[in-house]
Amino acid sequence: MPSPDLxxxxxxxxxxxxxxxxxxQWLRRRLGDSFAAADxxxxxxxxxxxxxxxCEAIREPRPFLATIAKxxxxxxxxxxxxxxxxxxxxxxxxxxxxxxxxxxxxAVQSLQEIDRVLDGLPPKVRExxxxxxxxxxxxxxxxxxxxxxxxxxxxxxxxxxxxCLFAIAL
Amino acid sequence: MPASPTVTLPxxxxxxxxxxxxxxxxxxxxxxxxxxxxxxxxxxxxRQAHADHEAAWQHIEAVTGRMKALGPHPAYTALTAxxxxxxxxxARRRATRLLLWGGLATGAGLLASRTTAWQxxxxxxxxxxxxxxxLVLADGTQLLLNTGSALNLRFDATERRMVLVAGEVxxxxxxALGAPAxxxxxxxxxxxxxxxxxxxxxxxxxxxxxTEVAVLESAVEIRCRDGAGSTRLLQAGTQTxxxxxAIDAPSAVDxxxxxxxxxxxxADAQRLDDFLAELGRYRPGxxxxxxxxxxxxxSGVFPLGDTDRILSTLPSxxxxxxxxxxxxxxxxxPAEPGP
Numbered sequence: 001m002p003s004p005d006l007x008x009x010x011x012x013x014x015x016x017x018x019x020x021x022x023x024x025q026w027l028r029r030r031l032g033d034s035f036a037a038a039d040x041x042x043x044x045x046x047x048x049x050x051x052x053x054x055c056e057a058i059r060e061p062r063p064f065l066a067t068i069a070k071x072x073x074x075x076x077x078x079x080x081x082x083x084x085x086x087x088x089x090x091x092x093x094x095x096x097x098x099x100x101x102x103x104x105x106x107a108v109q110s111l112q113e114i115d116r117v118l119d120g121l122p123p124k125v126r127e128x129x130x131x132x133x134x135x136x137x138x139x140x141x142x143x144x145x146x147x148x149x150x151x152x153x154x155x156x157x158x159x160x161x162x163x164c165l166f167a168i169a170l
Numbered sequence: 171m172p173a174s175p176t177v178t179l180p181x182x183x184x185x186x187x188x189x190x191x192x193x194x195x196x197x198x199x200x201x202x203x204x205x206x207x208x209x210x211x212x213x214x215x216x217r218q219a220h221a222d223h224e225a226a227w228q229h230i231e232a233v234t235g236r237m238k239a240l241g242p243h244p245a246y247t248a249l250t251a252x253x254x255x256x257x258x259x260x261a262r263r264r265a266t267r268l269l270l271w272g273g274l275a276t277g278a279g280l281l282a283s284r285t286t287a288w289q290x291x292x293x294x295x296x297x298x299x300x301x302x303x304x305l306v307l308a309d310g311t312q313l314l315l316n317t318g319s320a321l322n323l324r325f326d327a328t329e330r331r332m333v334l335v336a337g338e339v340x341x342x343x344x345x346a347l348g349a350p351a352x353x354x355x356x357x358x359x360x361x362x363x364x365x366x367x368x369x370x371x372x373x374x375x376x377x378x379x380x381t382e383v384a385v386l387e388s389a390v391e392i393r394c395r396d397g398a399g400s401t402r403l404l405q406a407g408t409q410t411x412x413x414x415x416a417i418d419a420p421s422a423v424d425x426x427x428x429x430x431x432x433x434x435x436x437a438d439a440q441r442l443d444d445f446l447a448e449l450g451r452y453r454p455g456x457x458x459x460x461x462x463x464x465x466x467x468x469s470g471v472f473p474l475g476d477t478d479r480i481l482s483t484l485p486s487x488x489x490x491x492x493x494x495x496x497x498x499x500x501x502x503x504p505a506e507p508g509p
Contacts, residue, residue, distance in 0.1 A: 030296070089243065111240070162195070165194050165197070166190045170233050
């Protein structure tokens with residue numbers, strides 16, 4: 001008797017054979033970049049593999065794949081915005097203070113990770129966390145910047161610290 | 171979403187969610203600056219009460235230390251930048267709203283550029299930075315998209331409309347290629363107005379606040395978005411630029427603005443900062459000139475296929491050096507004084 005894992009893999013490879021070319025073309029049309037399209041098509045199947053969705057439960061594979069792929073495109077876009085914002089901020093620094101390319105690469109990865117764990121928090125909670133941990137401001141200074149009371153700042157940080165400090169992989 | 175009852179630390183140690191929360195709360199209290207001696211003693215006692223407590227605290231010290239080490243300014247600026255912090259669904263909603271209010275939004279540079287970034291992302295046809303894409307449409311029209319461009323097609327029974335969301339495009343109509351004419355008019359729309367093809371080959375570039383058009387064959391008709399009277403026929407061999415309400419007087423097509431269609435970048439006694447701004451369209455990242463050398467002028471024809479090579483030839487034609495901190499961050503500086 002085949003193990004359940006094997007049958008899922010079989011379904012997935014069927015899905016892959018039937019739709020991967022289509023998905024790649026669909027992504028290429030959106031991104032205008034065939035390398036990125038190939039990468040994201042691959043990522044789409046990987047994310048399907050690691051999700052709990054059984055392949056036989058997918059009635060309309062193409063819209064389903066497109067939904068996953070759209071999410072991945074959005075993530076990629078967001079990552080690029082973040083990287084660009086960081087590089088632009090670096091470009092404003094005096095050259096002597098600039099980190100080495102290796103440090104920059106690690107920094108961009110760390111920023112993505114911070115961005116990921118803060119996703120979904122209310123804007124002020126997020127901002128309070130960044131001002132406290134990255135900019136090193138005191139609660140009073142943060143309260144001034146956000147135009148809220150110091151006790152609100154403490155509440156924001158209590159929430160952000162609980163939700164983020166153990167979710168983050170730095 | 172209910173939190174899971176345990177937390178696994180990077181080293182593999184599993185602690186309870188309650189311990190993790192307690193450690194996070196201690197940080198919140200200690201950072202507030204109003205923790206007195208008594209609280210500090212309680213904190214020390216808490217850490218000593220259980221090995222898990224101490225492990226949780228060490229984790230917090232490590233994570234917050236690494237965040238601080240990112241350097242306050244660039245890291246904070248990047249993460250707080252509005253474009254990166256919104257969930258995508260909000261960004262989409264906002265972009266849609268801005269599209270509806272497009273005319274009003276153009277005044278606010280930041281909002282407008284964010285909208286463009288979004289429109290670019292979802293356009294029918296896009297070219298990546300540094301990429302040129304050749305396309306043939308169903309009606310036989312040939313398009314060449316220059317670097318970082320985005321275009322939407324709005325073909326229907328009465329017209330063939332293309333919307334240039336960003337960047338630059340060369341349009342060669344099927345008619346110009348000798349095919350029978352499609353009776354529907356062919357239009358390229360930009361933020362400032364539209365260009366109607368009259369059996370022709372032409373280029374259109376969307377700049378920040380105006381549109382540039384150059385006609386290589388036949389003619390086009392330009393129509394500004396506002397101002398009913400602002401139309402002009404532009405003949406082969408001429409180029410012009412227009413805003414949403416006015417069209418400049420045409421001038422002869424210069425080789426420089428058309429060089430890209432042959433995969434070249436051309437400079438004719440061009441300022442170095444202008445040259446780098448143009449070159450920067452073809453590569454990702456930051457490319458800038460030190461103010462001391464920004465005004466130097468250079469001439470030449472460069473192949474666009476390898477922008478790194480163009481940069482590496484600069485010191486042989488100008489008294490400059492190119493400092494590359496990473497592929498994404500290049501500065502052109504005055505040359506070191508010789509020995």
